[in-house]
Every structure is written in C-alpha cells, then in structure tokens.
Amino acid sequence: MTDTPAETLYCANHPQVETSLRCNRCGKPICARCALRTPVGYRCRECVRTQQQVFETAVWLDYVIAAVVTAPLAGLGAFLLSNLGFFMFFLAPVAGGVIAEIVRVAVRRRRGRYLSLVAVGAFVLGCLPLLLLPVLLAAFSLFAGRGEGILSSLVRSLFPLIYTVLGASTLYARLRGISVG
Ligand SMILES: [Zn+2]
Ligand SMILES: [Zn+2]
Numbered sequence: 001m002t003d004t005p006a007e008t009l010y011c012a013n014h015p016q017v018e019t020s021l022r023c024n025r026c027g028k029p030i031c032a033r034c035a036l037r038t039p040v041g042y043r044c045r046e047c048v049r050t051q052q053q054v055f056e057t058a059v060w061l062d063y064v065i066a067a068v069v070t071a072p073l074a075g076l077g078a079f080l081l082s083n084l085g086f087f088m089f090f091l092a093p094v095a096g097g098v099i100a101e102i103v104r105v106a107v108r109r110r111r112g113r114y115l116s117l118v119a120v121g122a123f124v125l126g127c128l129p130l131l132l133l134p135v136l137l138a139a140f141s142l143f144a145g146r147g148e149g150i151l152s153s154l155v156r157s158l159f160p161l162i163y164t165v166l167g168a169s170t171l172y173a174r175l176r177g178i179s180v181g
Pocket of ligand 2: 017031
C-alpha cells in the first residue's frame, strides 16, 4: 500500500468514491469495497484473480486422473499389505508416498486446490472393499450363529483400517504441496 495523503485518489471502479488505498501490485487506486486483504497487503480484484490462475494449473481431467490412479493402487496396497501383519505399519506410509508420486507424475505436476482431497477420497474408496469385507463376514458369522468367528473377523478388519489411515494421511501430506493456491 502506497500512502500518498497529499493527492486525492478516486477508486478505479467507482470514480466518485474517494480513497487513499492503492493496490500494492498494480498501483491502481481502489476503495475499501474493492480492496481485498491478502497476506501481502491490499490488492484489487483483478490482481488477486490473476494470481489464483497462476497457482491453479490443474484441469478437471486431472481430478479424474488423480482419482482413477489412486483408488485401484490403494486397494491393491490394502490387499497386499493387510496380510503382512505388523510390517504393514512401516509399509503403509511408503505405499501412500509412492501413490502420491505416481499421482504427481500422472497429472504432469499440475497444481489444483482440491487435488489432495480428491486423492485421499479415492484412496479411502479403494480400500473400502477390504474395510467392509471383514465386517460383512462378522455379520455373517453372527447370523449363522457362529459367534467365535466374529472376533477374528473384526481383528482382521483392523489391519485394512490402519493401512487406510496411515496411507491416506501420508498421501495427503505428500500432495499438500500441489494443493497450495
Ligand atoms: Zn491490482
Ligand atoms: Zn471501488
């Protein structure tokens, strides 16, 4: 913001409104109604919009690609790692990191505000069959009157659940960089 109290400025969008504010990027006089407060000072709408476009480079297809790439890989990871017992605790974050790299390359390193959220949603979706299967099996054993199967089924469902939480949070952390904007 450049302060020039000596001269009277008029807003570029509202010629009858007096102001002492200027956009700190293009220097255009703007009134309080037109000024947008940004972390770096007051700016006009046009400058803020231009800058958002620089950050947002992803097209709608990138969101589809991110989801289509993530869901099956997350499901495959859940299937492979859930049987590894406690090794899964170390390998689930690795899987999340690898999937994040693949997504990054698949969208050609374009940036999108919601890309990481879409990827995390697809990750959970991809794990859903393995998350639900033990629950269904437990419900089935209960229905069949074989109560002893329930506990082992529920314990088995914990591994896909932990995999999902660890993998999805790593994926989100790694992709957060491409969501900034
Ligand atoms: Zn401006
Ligand atoms: Zn104005």
